[in-house]
Amino acid sequence: MELDERKxxxxxxxxxxxxxxxxxxxxxxxxKYTDLNLSSATIRNEMADLxxxxxxxxxxxxxxxxxxxxxxxxxxxxxxxxxEREVVEMKEMxxxxxxxxxxxxxxxxxxxxxxxxxxxLISAPKMTGNKVxxxxxxxxxxGQILAVIVVEGNVIKNNILNVREELSDxxxxxxxxLLNTNLTGLSISEINLGMISAMKQxxxxxxxxxxxxxxxxxxxxxAEEDLEIYTSGTNNIFRYPELADQEKASELIxxxxxxxxxxxxxxxxxxxxxxxxxxxxxxxSPVSSMRDCSVVTATYELGDGMRGTIGIVGPKRMDYDxxxxxxxxxxxxxxxxxxxxx
Amino acid sequence: MELDERKxxxxxxxxxxxxxxxxxxxxxxxxKYTDLNLSSATIRNEMADLxxxxxxxxxxxxxxxxxxxxxxxxxxxxxxxxxEREVVEMKEMxxxxxxxxxxxxxxxxxxxxxxxxxxxLISAPKMTGNKVxxxxxxxxxxGQILAVIVVEGNVIKNNILNVREELSDxxxxxxxxLLNTNLTGLSISEINLGMISAMKQxxxxxxxxxxxxxxxxxxxxxAEEDLEIYTSGTNNIFRYPELADQEKASELIxxxxxxxxxxxxxxxxxxxxxxxxxxxxxxxSPVSSMRDCSVVTATYELGDGMRGTIGIVGPKRMDYDxxxxxxxxxxxxxxxxxxxxx
DNA sequence: GATTAGCACTCCACCTAAATGAGTGCTAAC
DNA sequence: GTTAGCACTCATTTAGGTGGAGTGCTAATC
Numbered sequence: 001m002e003l004d005e006r007k008x009x010x011x012x013x014x015x016x017x018x019x020x021x022x023x024x025x026x027x028x029x030x031x032k033y034t035d036l037n038l039s040s041a042t043i044r045n046e047m048a049d050l051x052x053x054x055x056x057x058x059x060x061x062x063x064x065x066x067x068x069x070x071x072x073x074x075x076x077x078x079x080x081x082x083x084e085r086e087v088v089e090m091k092e093m094x095x096x097x098x099x100x101x102x103x104x105x106x107x108x109x110x111x112x113x114x115x116x117x118x119x120x121l122i123s124a125p126k127m128t129g130n131k132v133x134x135x136x137x138x139x140x141x142x143g144q145i146l147a148v149i150v151v152e153g154n155v156i157k158n159n160i161l162n163v164r165e166e167l168s169d170x171x172x173x174x175x176x177x178l179l180n181t182n183l184t185g186l187s188i189s190e191i192n193l194g195m196i197s198a199m200k201q202x203x204x205x206x207x208x209x210x211x212x213x214x215x216x217x218x219x220x221x222x223a224e225e226d227l228e229i230y231t232s233g234t235n236n237i238f239r240y241p242e243l244a245d246q247e248k249a250s251e252l253i254x255x256x257x258x259x260x261x262x263x264x265x266x267x268x269x270x271x272x273x274x275x276x277x278x279x280x281x282x283x284x285s286p287v288s289s290m291r292d293c294s295v296v297t298a299t300y301e302l303g304d305g306m307r308g309t310i311g312i313v314g315p316k317r318m319d320y321d322x323x324x325x326x327x328x329x330x331x332x333x334x335x336x337x338x339x340x341x342x
Numbered sequence: 343m344e345l346d347e348r349k350x351x352x353x354x355x356x357x358x359x360x361x362x363x364x365x366x367x368x369x370x371x372x373x374k375y376t377d378l379n380l381s382s383a384t385i386r387n388e389m390a391d392l393x394x395x396x397x398x399x400x401x402x403x404x405x406x407x408x409x410x411x412x413x414x415x416x417x418x419x420x421x422x423x424x425x426e427r428e429v430v431e432m433k434e435m436x437x438x439x440x441x442x443x444x445x446x447x448x449x450x451x452x453x454x455x456x457x458x459x460x461x462x463l464i465s466a467p468k469m470t471g472n473k474v475x476x477x478x479x480x481x482x483x484x485g486q487i488l489a490v491i492v493v494e495g496n497v498i499k500n501n502i503l504n505v506r507e508e509l510s511d512x513x514x515x516x517x518x519x520l521l522n523t524n525l526t527g528l529s530i531s532e533i534n535l536g537m538i539s540a541m542k543q544x545x546x547x548x549x550x551x552x553x554x555x556x557x558x559x560x561x562x563x564x565a566e567e568d569l570e571i572y573t574s575g576t577n578n579i580f581r582y583p584e585l586a587d588q589e590k591a592s593e594l595i596x597x598x599x600x601x602x603x604x605x606x607x608x609x610x611x612x613x614x615x616x617x618x619x620x621x622x623x624x625x626x627s628p629v630s631s632m633r634d635c636s637v638v639t640a641t642y643e644l645g646d647g648m649r650g651t652i653g654i655v656g657p658k659r660m661d662y663d664x665x666x667x668x669x670x671x672x673x674x675x676x677x678x679x680x681x682x683x684x
Numbered sequence: 685g686a687t688t689a690g691c692a693c694t695c696c697a698c699c700t701a702a703a704t705g706a707g708t709g710c711t712a713a714c
Numbered sequence: 715g716t717t718a719g720c721a722c723t724c725a726t727t728t729a730g731g732t733g734g735a736g737t738g739c740t741a742a743t744c
Contacts, residue, residue, distance in 0.1 A: 026707050031389070039717050044708065062707050062723045066648035134482040140475055140492045148500070150482045156500045234599060243581055249588075253595060257576060284618035368736050381688050386737065404694045404736050 001053055010046050011037060011055050014277060015067045015075045019317045024064030026181025067316070069282040072294065076279050076320050101125075101155065105230045108310070112330065116323055118314035119256065123266040124228035125306035131187050135179040137161075137172055137213065145172075147217050151188065161213055175213060178203060184308065229259045229266065240315040243292060251289040252313075261287045265295060266309040276300075276331070277324060282316060293319050298327035300334045343395055351378060352388050353397050357409045357417045358365040361659045364583065366406030411624040411658070414636065418621050418662055443467075444498065447572045450652070454672065455575025458665055460656035461598065465608040466570035467642075467650035473529050479503075479514055479555065487514075489559050493530070494648075503555055520545060533560060562637060571601045571608065582657040585634060593631040594655075604627045607637060608651035617675070618642075619666060624658060636660050640669040642676045 003011075014032045017025040027043040030036075036043075047065055050056050055071040058064070067075065105122050112120040124216040134150040145161040167175075182199050183191065196218050200211045234256045237243045243252065255261050264286040268278070276299035280286075285295050290313060310330060312323050345353075355376045359367040369385040369450050372378075378385075389407055392398050397413040400406070409417070412655050447464050476492040487503040499511040509517075525533065538560050542553045576598045579585045585594065597603050606628040610620070618641035622628075627637050632655060639653040652672065 024707090028707075040707090041717055042715085042721090045716090048709080060709085060724065062705095062711095063725075064707065134480070134488070136478075136480055138476065138478055138490075146476070146490065146492060146498070148480075148488065150488060150502075156488070156502070158498045158500065159500070160492075179507065201692095232599065235592045235596040238588055244588055246586055246591075248575045248582055254577040257574065366736090370736075382736090383688055383690090383738095384686085387687090390738080400737085402695065403738095405696075406736065 001049060003053065003055075006036065007046055007050060009021070009034065010043060011050055011071060011074070011121075011255050014047070014050075014056055014065055015071060016068060018066055019319060022315070022317055024059055024066050026064035029064070043279075069284070069316070072125075072281045072316055073284075076148075076281070098327055102228075102230075105308075106232070107318060108330070108334075109230045109232035112310070112312065112326070113236060116312055116326060117233070117236050117239060118318060118323070119231065119233045119236050119252075120314045121229055121231045121256070121262055121266065121311045121313070123263075123308045124230075124308075125300075125308035131185055132183045132191075135176070135183050135217065137176055139167070139172060139181070139219075141171075142166065145213065149217070159217070160219075163213065167213075175203070179214070179217060224329075229258045229262050231259070231262070236314075240317075242317075248289075248292060252293070255289045257336070261289070265290075265311055277327060279320065279324075292316065294320075294322045296320070296327060298331055300331050302334065343391060345395065345397075348378065349392060351376065351387055352385060353392055353413060353416065356389070356392075356398055356407055357413060360408055361661060364657075364659055366401055366408050368406035371406070401554065404679070407455045408441045409658070411626070414658055415626075418623070444570075444572075447570075447650075448574070450672070450676070451574035454652070454654065454668070455578060456663075458654055458656070458668060459575070459578050459581060460654045460660060460665070461573065461575045461578050461594075463573045463598070463604055463608065463653045463655070465605075465650045465652075466572075467644055468650035473527055474525045474533075477518070477525050477559065479518055479521070479559075481509070481511075481514060484508065486665075489555075491559070501559070504557075505555065509555075517545070521556070521559060544623055560612075571604050573598045573601070573604070578656075582659075584657050584659075590631075590634060594635070597629060597631045604653075607632075607639060607653055610639070619669060621662065634658065636662075638662070638665045638669060640673055642673050644676065 010030060013030050014025050015296060017029060017033070027040040027047055030043045030047075031038055031040040047056065050071075051065065052059065054068055055074060055075075056065040057068045059066060102125060105124055109120045109122045112122075131152045132149060133152050134148075136148045138146045138148070140146045140160070143163055143166065145163055145167065147159045147161055149157045149159075151157070178199060182195070182202075186195075199214055203211065203214065234253055237249055237252055243249065265280070268286060278297045280290075280295040282294065283291050285291070285293065287295075292315070293313050294316045295311055295313050296318070297309050299307055299309050301307045310327060312318075312327065314323070347438070350373060356373050359371060359375070369382040369389055372385045372389075373380055373382040390400065392413075393400065393407065396410060397416060398407040399410045399576050401408060430604055443466060447466055451462045451464045454464075473494045474491060475494055476490075478490045480490075482488045482502070485505055485508070488508065489501045489503055491499045493499070520541060524537070524544075528537075534642050538556060541556055545553065545556065576595055579591055579594055585591065607622070610628060620639045622632075622637040622639075624636070625633050627635065629637075634657070635655050636658045637653055637655050638660075639651050641649055643649045652669060654660075654669065656665070657682050
């Protein structure tokens with residue numbers, strides 16, 4: 001069967017209406033509220049076809065139709081194209097300059113949640129590709145060395161190292177030199193075991209303590225930025241009856257709290273394609289607790305290599321247009337902000 | 343009317359039973375499951391008295407009784423005294439050494455939530471009373487200075503300062519000396535405007551840039567550690583039907599996510615008294631969304647002056663004994679851990 | 685006087701039946 | 715191809731009915 005123009009229009013009307021009301025939509029409604037000038041009976045015939053083709057379905061006999069995942073997918077893929085949306089006024093909030101990445105991200109998540117009325121999540125940009133800019137060891141106390149590592153993009157890592165033996169000022173100076181010469185300019189992924197053992201060898205004489213320190217520094221650099229995902233607006237799920245029942249809500253909220261599963265969502269981008277915006281409908285999402293949700297994710301980029309992902313989780317009948325629009329705006333805003341004071 | 347021993351026993355029985363079942367408890371149940379050997383009729387009379395006195399109440403005529411807030415309060419105050427509880431096995435998890443405060447706290451919250459099946463929150467220890475141990479400025483890039491401040495307890499703060507003019511190595515060295523001499527050993531609260539202007543005066547010649555840097559460092563030190571509250575197990579509220587209905591759940595989850603209100607809970611301790619453990623029943627809590635909950639908080643201390651608060655939020659019929667016991671254990675564990683490698 | 689058995693009463697929780705109504709599929713007419 | 719009409723379906727709502735848990739009161743008993 002062919003999905004002709006009239007069918008398309010009817011499908012569109014069904015989905016639009018369902019997005020608004022969340023209720024199954026019947027033939028009469030469509031007949032009245034479209035400019036097709038068709039009777040409900042005709043619509044019924046068409047709807048029967050659409051159902052057969054898998055775009056819509058009936059929750060039960062004698063109920064109206066609701067879009068199937070396939071229907072949503074069609075809607076998202078074709079009907080939503082290239083509609084540039086109004087620029088959302090989140091600039092001021094974001095532009096209040098904040099130095100800590102963590103706070104910026106948390107705020108973005110929050111603003112986004114308030115703006116869209118959906119649950120949001122955002123992952124901190126991965127710095128794997130980024131280069132070490134500066135390394136420094138300082139003695140802060142007896143037996144305690146502070147290691148500070150600054151990476152491009154001004155991401156700072158610290159670590160307090162406990163050393164058994166005391167290090168002389170001289171040794172410390174040498175170590176600093178050694179670390180900087182060897183590490184500066186390298187991307188974190190380039191710092192591997194071979195490098196480290198080479199450095200240990202160079203350190204030579206001071207062997208023990210030094211290698212201990214180097215190990216610790218290497219650890220600090222490599223230490224996985226454990227699941228830096230920020231979420232907000234989780235309680236928005238209660239706005240949508242289809243997600244708000246106890247079991248689903250509990251599961252979802254747990255997912256958002258645990259964050260582990262969210263990683264799959266955010267690191268799933270087949271990079272670049274489609275301006276980095278992805279839509280997962282229902283079971284398309286890799287997270288099982290979101291089987292009744294839709295998820296829209298967008299990749300953002302700060303300078304080179306620093307990329308993270310923003311996600312919006314809502315009911316399947318989410319306002320795809322608005323969400324995609326908002327995410328696009330946000331992408332460019334983030335870009336601007338970090339270009340201004342990277 | 344007097345709250346004699348028999349009434350006390352009956353009240354206790356009513357509360358115990360209700361804690362277990364969550365259902366109103368009737369006279370017959372009490373008559374059967376206590377060693378009082380009284381008929382249900384007698385119990386009924388006593389219960390009528392207890393109701394008149396305000397310790398219990400009926401959800402509706404011809405339902406059993408449930409404890410009132412006053413009843414819970416009585417229970418918590420008197421019946422729960424000095425019961426030392428089994429030591430909970432969270433040691434191993436906690437003892438997996440983690441350097442970042444943030445991670446330790448998040449993990450404590452999580453373990454606690456899993457252990458108790460309630461929602462938990464924990465505030466990072468305030469370091470206001472703590473002394474500056476080490477300050478260092480380093481140049482990481484042109485026009486960018488990294489300021490690292492280490493405070494007692496090895497809490498580290500960094501800040502990247504953007505300076506307009508270039509600082510010479512020499513100036514930087516001098517500044518470091520100046521900052522360290524002036525700031526080391528001072529508690530953060532002692533660093534005030536007067537101090538800062540005095541330092542600026544000392545810096546003298548380099549005036550402009552230097553004072554800019556000093557201001558930034560002062561800012562970094564003072565910068566409020568915005569609401570460092572970690573939460574876990576919020577979805578546990580779905581375990582308790584009396585909290586799980588949509589409106590309440592949504593409100594609660596929002597409170598946990600927003601965190602602002604939680605501060606009132608955690609900073610409410612009339613210090614020291616009662617080993618730092620506080621119980622808020624229903625409306626006793628300063629957070630309105632918790633009117634149907636009970637909250638137990640415990641203050642913990644790491645070394646001197648560093649104190650934070652742990653809280654557990656559950657239904658009014660929470661297992662007060664267990665919660666208080668667990669919190670006590672945790673208090674001492676945290677103490678141990680930070681004594682070992684503070 | 686305290687305790688208890690008994691009984692009438694209350695009211696929630698649960699069930700069932702009927703009414704409602706939105707929506708469908710089919711058929712016959714246009 | 716389109717439409718009006720009608721019988722049919724089925725979730726939802728409403729109303730009535732029943733059972734049971736629990737109470738309060740009273741009168742009998744210890």
